[in-house]
Amino acid sequence: MVCWVAQVMVMTSPYQVVLTEADRAVLEAQVRAATSPQRVVLRAVIVLLAADGQPNAAIADELGICTDTARKWRARFCQRGLAGLADAPRTGRRPIYTPAHKARVTAWACQLPAEHDLPLSRWSTRELADQLRSDGIEASLSTVRRWLADDAIKPWQYQSWIFMRDPDFETKAARVLDLYDRRYQGEPLGPDDFVISADEKPSIQARRRCHDTLPAAPGRGLRVNNDYTRGGALTYLAAYDVHRATVFGRCAQSTGIAAFTELVDQVMTQEPYASAERVFWIVDNGSSHRGQAAIDRLAARYPNAIMIHTPVHASWLNQVEVFFSIIQRKVLTPNNFENLKALEQRLLTFEKRYNTTAQPFAWRYTTDDLRKHLARLDDHEKARQAA
Known part of the structure; x- marks a missing residue:
């Protein structure tokens, strides 16, 4: 009779995680922080488990993720340290608007509406978006607001001033x-x-x-x-x-x-x-x-x-x-x-x-x-x- 002995081979990762005290402190702080995004917490836990000697398969099983995810963040940490746990830069979608479009809204905002026979005392975000639309530029209110914020322009605000008339x-x-x-x-x-x-x-x-008048109370100001x-x-x-x-x-x-x-x-x-x-x-x-x-x-x-x-x-x-x-x-x-x-x-x-x-x-x-x-x-x- 021939007896077969089954051998179980455990795959070991070529990336062995060794944490310094400072790195461990940062990762544990990310895990504990209530404001940490879930993806940040997950990556920190993967590295902490890997540093404790857990293989990728065990990490994946414990966290309910696929093995490739555990393998990815282990490797990224070993290659680049804590910086490797950040999101990689993405090229993203090509911008819809050109710098000329943004310059256009800035130019309109820096002019008085009355100079162009418009029946307005001052610009609002909606009025500027409507004016751009008449120029053939389709831009949402949030886009116009963001462009103005970049240049710190608020044409809907105004400040009174006066000339000095006293000769002395x-x-x-x-x-x-x-x-x-x-x-x-x-x-x-x-x-x-x-x-x-x-x-x-x-x-x-x-x-x-x-x-x-009602005094202030927890969660409520003076009324x-x-x-x-x-x-x-x-x-x-x-x-x-x-x-x-x-x-x-x-x-x-x-x-x-x-x-x-x-x-x-x-x-x-x-x-x-x-x-x-x-x-x-x-x-x-x-x-x-x-x-x-x-x-x-x-x-x-x-x-x-x-x-x-x-x-x-x-x-x-x-x-x-x-x-x-x-x-x-x-x-x-x-x-x-x-x-x-x-x-x-x-x-x-x-x-x-x-x-x-x-x-x-x-x-x-x-x-x-x-x-x-x-x-x-x-x-x-x-x-x-x-x-």
């Missing part, structure tokens, strides 16, 4: 900036000199919401009812001591010379301003403190007070506007007040709270910055005229 803009602006730097007419301010920035915030409405009844409006006047970071405010029914004079009286009748050497009042060109008449009126009432006007259309130089922006963000938005009395109480209470912790604003715009800015504007205007 630089002189007036430099005077204000020097005062912020504690200088006046080339001389440093003394310890008994103070700088006050003052203005009004008019027409602040008291809007009574038809339903109570403010859209319906409201109007409870009237008032004006908030404020004087801000630039270097002492102190606000003096009051509310009035409207703006005007009388209301502004009451604010001046509120400040100038208390120390240290009543006995100060000089108190500089920086104001814009609003009707309640405009022109030489306002300068003379202040000087006659308080001989140690000097009114300094910002240039026309340069209220941004007035530091009290920074405080008003804080008021708008922290007190008035969202607007929900029972009546004008509640609104006034909130404004004045916030003012007291602000004064307990306030620090002077970190004002960094100097006269040197102003001169550089004006020089750039001059160069731009000369280039525009030359073109």
Whole structure:
């Protein structure tokens, strides 16, 4: 009798995976990460099992994949390391659009629709796609949006701007900036000199919401009812001591010379301003403190007070506007007040709270910055005229 002995031959891979501690740490982190794509996790597990001595067939059986998949990623890792587990670059489908097509949408976006007799104030993505279609270019909204994003062009947005009309803009602006730097007419301010920035915030409405505002909750922000009844409006006047970071405010029914004079009286009748050497009042060109008449009126009432006007259309130089922006963000938005009395109480209470912790604003715009800015504007205007 002849006995046959069956021999089982186990195929061993020519690629033996040996992991460094760093590589193993990276692969295990990929497996544990909840955000890892499934294909990344699979490749990492294949390599980890291979490093533990598992043959390709056993890996395939354990993971429910074909042997060729296990063989492929084992070989890719042995040949190129961790970089071999990434997707290989693909040539992909040839692009449908040419650079000329993209340049076309950029050219349209950088022109005003009215220049081409189109009844539009500004472009939207859809309007641009429609315009391209009329030019014989079929491009989807997402394609047009992607092209504009590549060039950081958003023609549907707009920003207001204004020409400087004050012939003495630089002189007036430099005077204000020097005062912020504690200088006046080339001389440093003394310890008994103070700088006050003052203005009004008019027409602040008291809007009574038809339903109570709901506080924030887990997974939900503050909720403010859209319906409201109007409870009237008032004006908030404020004087801000630039270097002492102190606000003096009051509310009035409207703006005007009388209301502004009451604010001046509120400040100038208390120390240290009543006995100060000089108190500089920086104001814009609003009707309640405009022109030489306002300068003379202040000087006659308080001989140690000097009114300094910002240039026309340069209220941004007035530091009290920074405080008003804080008021708008922290007190008035969202607007929900029972009546004008509640609104006034909130404004004045916030003012007291602000004064307990306030620090002077970190004002960094100097006269040197102003001169550089004006020089750039001059160069731009000369280039525009030359073109």
